[in-house]
Amino acid sequence: MATINANFLKLKAGYLFPEIARRVRAYSEANPAQASRIIRCGIGDVTEPLPAAAVEAMRAGVEELGRRETFKGYGPEQGYEFLRQAIVEHQFAGLGISADEVFISDGSKCDTGNILDIFGQGNIIAITDPVYPVYVDTNVMAGNTGDADAKGTYAGLLYLPCHPANGFVAAVPNEHADLIYLCFPNNPTGAVASRAQLEAWVAYAREHDAILLFDAAYEAFIQDPAIPHSIFEIEGAHECAIEFRSFSKNGGFTGVRCGYVIIPKSVTGSDGMGGRVPLNQLWSRRHSTKFNGASYPVQKAAAAIFSEAGKAQVAGLIDHYMGNAKLLREACTAAGLSVFGGVDAPYVWVACPAGLSSWDMFDKMLSEAQVVITPGSGFGSAGEGFFRISAFNSRSNVEEVCRRLLALLG
Ligand code: MLT
Numbered sequence: 001m002a003t004i005n006a007n008f009l010k011l012k013a014g015y016l017f018p019e020i021a022r023r024v025r026a027y028s029e030a031n032p033a034q035a036s037r038i039i040r041c042g043i044g045d046v047t048e049p050l051p052a053a054a055v056e057a058m059r060a061g062v063e064e065l066g067r068r069e070t071f072k073g074y075g076p077e078q079g080y081e082f083l084r085q086a087i088v089e090h091q092f093a094g095l096g097i098s099a100d101e102v103f104i105s106d107g108s109k110c111d112t113g114n115i116l117d118i119f120g121q122g123n124i125i126a127i128t129d130p131v132y133p134v135y136v137d138t139n140v141m142a143g144n145t146g147d148a149d150a151k152g153t154y155a156g157l158l159y160l161p162c163h164p165a166n167g168f169v170a171a172v173p174n175e176h177a178d179l180i181y182l183c184f185p186n187n188p189t190g191a192v193a194s195r196a197q198l199e200a201w202v203a204y205a206r207e208h209d210a211i212l213l214f215d216a217a218y219e220a221f222i223q224d225p226a227i228p229h230s231i232f233e234i235e236g237a238h239e240c241a242i243e244f245r246s247f248s249k250n251g252g253f254t255g256v257r258c259g260y261v262i263i264p265k266s267v268t269g270s271d272g273m274g275g276r277v278p279l280n281q282l283w284s285r286r287h288s289t290k291f292n293g294a295s296y297p298v299q300k301a302a303a304a305i306f307s308e309a310g311k312a313q314v315a316g317l318i319d320h321y322m323g324n325a326k327l328l329r330e331a332c333t334a335a336g337l338s339v340f341g342g343v344d345a346p347y348v349w350v351a352c353p354a355g356l357s358s359w360d361m362f363d364k365m366l367s368e369a370q371v372v373i374t375p376g377s378g379f380g381s382a383g384e385g386f387f388r389i390s391a392f393n394s395r396s397n398v399e400e401v402c403r404r405l406l407a408l409l410g
Pocket of ligand 1 (some may be wrong): 042043045
């Protein structure tokens, strides 16, 4: 008899975004006349076409694969040197990162989940609340938690609540943690961490011999020049941090799939017997066994993001989405709501009108305005009473969302 991984039975009914899609489908079937009016600002999925430089490079990559003289089979599991090198030069110049500390993948969602493969059991895991649900669910699947309570809070995780009073940036805890997930700019709250706040986290990690799992998927949206884009801008991070990056949101690669992980060779973990093992080695070994590399045309397209033309096209995309975020912030403020985020991040985080829970607000926006938002409680119990609006949309859709928001609440 094949038994199952019983940890999966601890998971809440459905992953947040499929659950939202299910509710939207049910509404559309019950209200066919309204279905075509629905505007989706729930999942943070890009809407604008790929940068032309990436399309051109991907096309050239496919052409190469179609000719005997330039055909390629399996590539290096860790990624092609040309892309690893381009990342170092264009994203980590002067930060002491080398190409063999960059691991190319098919996206950050997979990386932030898969990273648990290289860590042992019994680690104390700290996560912020609200949080990107992947961090929690993958720890549940890996057996790093107990059961969830009625609010969906899992026994065994150290939750770090984020709220307006701390600017949605968790302070270092008094308790010990071994692995800490940080995401800046933050999904879902749109908060960013200052240099001083990141320095405090690096100091904590070094004092506790802990590892920071730093998700910087949204770094390209930072507008404030004082905000660090990488944890490796902080002294000491090369001994205690792993960083996750993605081409999804800056390059519009959500459907193309490409991301990367930075693991400096100086980051080590305990073997439980008094020895230390470089995590870079373990991740490389894991990649070789479980992954055959992102596809060649995709890596060509990713490298083209760093060409002069690619950089200008990406800057245009960022401006577009941040322009949307500004409009959404203004509309929510004009509607009398308390608004957070959306300044250095493509997510606007909003307090629900008095008396409405996150899912009440989701239902109200869907049934009365045909706008899909994300209920804050889907990101953790501290997200209750908030909702998230994604700025990833066309300008005309965002303008229409603003009109409907004001008509509904203004
Ligand atoms: C989100 O909406 O939170 C993101 O699209 C999720 C993701 O990038 O996986």
